[in-house]
Amino acid sequence: MIRQMILRNVMFRPVRTFITVIAVAVEVTLILMVVGLTSGMLSDTAKRIEGIGADIMVQPPSASIFMALSGAPMPMEIGRRLAQLKYVRAVAPVLLQFNSTNGLDLIYGIDPESFREVSGGFVFHEGRDLQHPDDILVDDWYAKGRKVKVGDTLHVLGHDFHVAAIVEHGKGARLFVLMSTLQELAGAHDKASVFFVKCNQPEQTEKVMSAISGLLPHYEVRPLRDYLSLMTSSNLPGLQTVIRSMISLAAAIGFLVILLSMYTTIIERTREIGVLKSLGASRAYIVRIILSETTAMCMAGIALGIAMSFGARALFLAVFPTLTILISPWWIVRAASLAILGGWLGATYPAWTASRKDPVEALAYE
Amino acid sequence: MEPILKSTRLWKIYQVGRMEVAALRGVDLEIFPGDFVSIMGPSGCGKSTLLHVIGGLARATRGKVLLDGNDLAGMGDGARTLLRRHKVGFVFQRFNLLPTLDARGNIALAQHIHGDGFDPHRFEVVTRMLGIGDRLHHRPSELSGGEQQRVALARAIINEPKIVLADEPTGNLDTKNSENVLGLLRQLNKDLGQTIVMITHNPDAAAYGNRVLHMRDGIVVDGASAN
Numbered sequence: 001m002i003r004q005m006i007l008r009n010v011m012f013r014p015v016r017t018f019i020t021v022i023a024v025a026v027e028v029t030l031i032l033m034v035v036g037l038t039s040g041m042l043s044d045t046a047k048r049i050e051g052i053g054a055d056i057m058v059q060p061p062s063a064s065i066f067m068a069l070s071g072a073p074m075p076m077e078i079g080r081r082l083a084q085l086k087y088v089r090a091v092a093p094v095l096l097q098f099n100s101t102n103g104l105d106l107i108y109g110i111d112p113e114s115f116r117e118v119s120g121g122f123v124f125h126e127g128r129d130l131q132h133p134d135d136i137l138v139d140d141w142y143a144k145g146r147k148v149k150v151g152d153t154l155h156v157l158g159h160d161f162h163v164a165a166i167v168e169h170g171k172g173a174r175l176f177v178l179m180s181t182l183q184e185l186a187g188a189h190d191k192a193s194v195f196f197v198k199c200n201q202p203e204q205t206e207k208v209m210s211a212i213s214g215l216l217p218h219y220e221v222r223p224l225r226d227y228l229s230l231m232t233s234s235n236l237p238g239l240q241t242v243i244r245s246m247i248s249l250a251a252a253i254g255f256l257v258i259l260l261s262m263y264t265t266i267i268e269r270t271r272e273i274g275v276l277k278s279l280g281a282s283r284a285y286i287v288r289i290i291l292s293e294t295t296a297m298c299m300a301g302i303a304l305g306i307a308m309s310f311g312a313r314a315l316f317l318a319v320f321p322t323l324t325i326l327i328s329p330w331w332i333v334r335a336a337s338l339a340i341l342g343g344w345l346g347a348t349y350p351a352w353t354a355s356r357k358d359p360v361e362a363l364a365y366e
Numbered sequence: 367m368e369p370i371l372k373s374t375r376l377w378k379i380y381q382v383g384r385m386e387v388a389a390l391r392g393v394d395l396e397i398f399p400g401d402f403v404s405i406m407g408p409s410g411c412g413k414s415t416l417l418h419v420i421g422g423l424a425r426a427t428r429g430k431v432l433l434d435g436n437d438l439a440g441m442g443d444g445a446r447t448l449l450r451r452h453k454v455g456f457v458f459q460r461f462n463l464l465p466t467l468d469a470r471g472n473i474a475l476a477q478h479i480h481g482d483g484f485d486p487h488r489f490e491v492v493t494r495m496l497g498i499g500d501r502l503h504h505r506p507s508e509l510s511g512g513e514q515q516r517v518a519l520a521r522a523i524i525n526e527p528k529i530v531l532a533d534e535p536t537g538n539l540d541t542k543n544s545e546n547v548l549g550l551l552r553q554l555n556k557d558l559g560q561t562i563v564m565i566t567h568n569p570d571a572a573a574y575g576n577r578v579l580h581m582r583d584g585i586v587v588d589g590a591s592a593n
Contacts, residue, residue: 001471001478008466275462278423279479279521280451282444359423363462 006292016261017297023257024301024339025308030250031335032309032327034243039331040324049227051170053119054092054196055205057227058082058212059220063194076190078216079114082197085211087204090117093192094172095182099156105142107156108173109182118198119171126150127165130178136161137176139169145321157185174322196224251342254301258294258346266290266350273354274362283355290351291344298343302336369432370528370561371397371420376429376439378415378584389415391584392429397529402555402562404572407581413565414533416581420563421454421531422446434528451480455522455530459537461514463506469517470502473524480525492520495557496550512543519550523560530554532564536571548574 010017049057060073079093095109112130116122122129125140127150136156138148143166148154152163154175161177183189199208205223212221266273276286313325378390389412397403407413418424420431422438425446431438434453438446450456463472473493477484493499496516506514515535522530532551536544552574554560564575572578580587 001474001484004471005464005467005475008471012466271462272464275464276479277447278421278450278456278458278462279476280447280449280454281479282447285479360418363423363458 002289002292006289006296009289009293010296013265016265017300020257020261020297021301021304023261024254024298024343025304027250027254027342028302028305028335028339029308029312030253031247031338032305032331033312033325034246034250035331035335036309036313036325036327037323038239038243039328040326043326044324046227048170048172050224051119052092052172052196052224053198054224055199055202056197056209056212057220057222057224058195058197058216059193059222061218061220063220074192074195076192079192079195081215082195082212085208085215087200087208088197089200090114090198092118092196092198093179094194094196095179095186095188095191096173096193097157097182097186099175101156101158105156105175106173107175107177107182109179109186110176111179115196118196122165122171123168125166125168127163130164130176132162132164133178133181134160134162135164135178137165137167138163139167139171139174141169141322142174157182159185247338251338254298254339254342255346258298258343259349261297262290262294262347262350263353265293266354269354270357270362270365273357274359274365277357277359278363286355287351290347290354294343294347295340298340302339305335305339306332367398369396370399370401370434371395371563372430372432373416373420374430374432376416376419376431377427378412378419378424379427388584390419390426393581393584393586395420395579395586397561397563399528399561400555400559401577402552402575403564404575404578405563405565405581405586406567406569406572406578409567411581412584413581415584417531417533417563417565421456421529422450423456452525453528455525455527457515457518457522457530457532457535459534461506461511461518461538463514463517463521465506468503468505469498469509469513469520472506472517473502473520476521476524482525485524488524488526492524495553496520510543511539512546515539515543515547516550519547519554523554523558529561529563532562534565534567536566536568544568544571 058078076093079091082088083091092114093111094115097107097109099105099107122137130137136154138154142148148163150163150166154161154163156175183191197208197212199205209221209223212219273286309327313327316323316325373393373395376390376393376395377388380387380389393416405413405416415424419426420433420438422433422441426439429439433449436449438449441449464475467475473489474484477489493502496519498513498516498520501509501513506517509517535551536547539547548571551562551564555562562575564571566572
């Protein structure tokens with residue numbers, strides 16, 4: 001009976017129901033997209049770093065695991081010293097630079113030979129390796145997304161590069177230029193941002209790390225196998241705050257819309273509440289009706305929100321193929337729980353107000 | 367015979383700003399099982415207030431109301447709610463059906479709130495007696511005034527209350543429908559022994575009861591047997 005009444009009430013006011021459902025859907029979509037985008041980008045970055053195939057990553061003291069946030073303060077000489085350590089097979093210095101022309105892209109300045117020794121080399125879809133100062137390699141995702149072909153001119157960092165090859169994605173960045181070119185463009189002569197170290201035997205990684213720490217006290221020496229687990233939003237300064245703010249904003253939208261929607265509903269249905277009371281409906285019964293109606297609308301909003309999130313992801317990926325958006329089941333559950341919780345909180349005051357209405361006044365309501 | 371409802375020096379005072387307005391000024395009333403009592407009186411004499419207080423919708427300021435042995439005056443909101451649920455059926459001038467539910471849903475809602483679940487036999491008997499068996503799947507907006515009031519009547523008696531309190535049940539009906547509803551009330555009283563207290567302005571309607579009480583200025587001034 002109560003289910004029938006709730007369903008009829010929800011259907012009886014289609015505009016109110018539609019607006020409420022949309023608000024909850026927007027809340028869920030916002031949460032899933034914000035979290036999906038950040039965790040997707042972090043996961044993608046982590047996988048690409050892991051894909052380099054190095055065993056150890058050496059960074060300057062207090063450097064962030066998010067390498068792009070660090071500058072290029074390490075002299076190249078460090079690489080040469082690292083290469084002399086026992087069990088070290090190869091060391092690849094990399095200079096990182098952000099390009100903000102036509103989007104935001106991370107560019108690796110590499111020495112092709114050492115980078116090949118550490119990473120096993122690029123898989124070339126088309127073209128050849130870096131040879132000339134103006135050569136640039138782009139990965140297949142970037143090429144697909146930006147419709148770049150071998151032989152094209154690519155304007156990045158205020159410089160025209162010649163696309164020398166399209167390579168398989170997953171080697172750290174999506175754009176690669178010669179180390180010397182990037183050093184010149186960045187004004188970082190003889191400097192590197194990070195050294196990737198490949199060991200002769202992976203099981204000797206700990207020993208090599210100890211040796212590096214002895215050689216370079218206070219430098220950040222990290223095993224690459226732990227990198228994926230370290231790439232979380234909580235390790236990026238400020239990101240967690242941004243995510244929390246966005247989630248709070250989304251939850252506030254749901255809360256306020258439900259509050260307003262249910263409050264106006266209660267006012268509109270004052271007489272009905274009086275009738276229920278005259279029939280002997282308890283306060284708990286009335287609260288249950290209001291909260292059940294809220295739950296029904298939230299559930300519809302959640303379902304729509306999940307569908308909208310997957311739709312938005314498909315749309316984003318069609319427009320920006322290089323993006324990674326992770327919509328995990330765990331975050332779907334969390335977003336749904338937040339929406340339900342926000343809805344209940346929003347409906348609590350209207351439900352409480354309704355349950356405490358004086359039946360005589362309610363029945364006399366015009 | 368013990369009265370099913372008895373009020374003793376019943377007062378109801380409303381606070382209007384700083385003023386106190388006495389709607390009931392010491393009402394003494396006795397309703398016996400099987401009574402059909404009509405209460406008449408001019409507007410503002412306290413008829414509706416009396417109905418609300420003896421039905422447990424409002425709390426008396428002073429005095430006693432015994433409904434089936436339970437003193438309403440001393441009860442809290444929760445206890446009065448329970449009493450309304452199990453012992454009182456209301457019929458209102460404006461029908462007060464829930465617009466979202468069809469006739470069947472409106473009647474079944476009372477059973478649901480009552481808590482004993484849907485009783486198909488009782489439902490069948492009541493709806494057939496009130497002649498609304500073929501209108502059960504219509505919403506209130508699709509029913510005539512007379513039909514709506516018959517649905518409201520069905521809702522009021524579906525749980526076999528000790529007493530039905532009807533507040534101007536024909537106030538929104540034309541003559542034909544009024545006669546129909548009043549006839550049904552009388553039938554319920556005679557055939558089922560349903561105790562009914564009805565408020566009305568209309569002397570013809572009041573005549574359907576077996577007793578007519580007159581109210582003026584918050585008190586019952588006299589009582590008489592009707593035809």
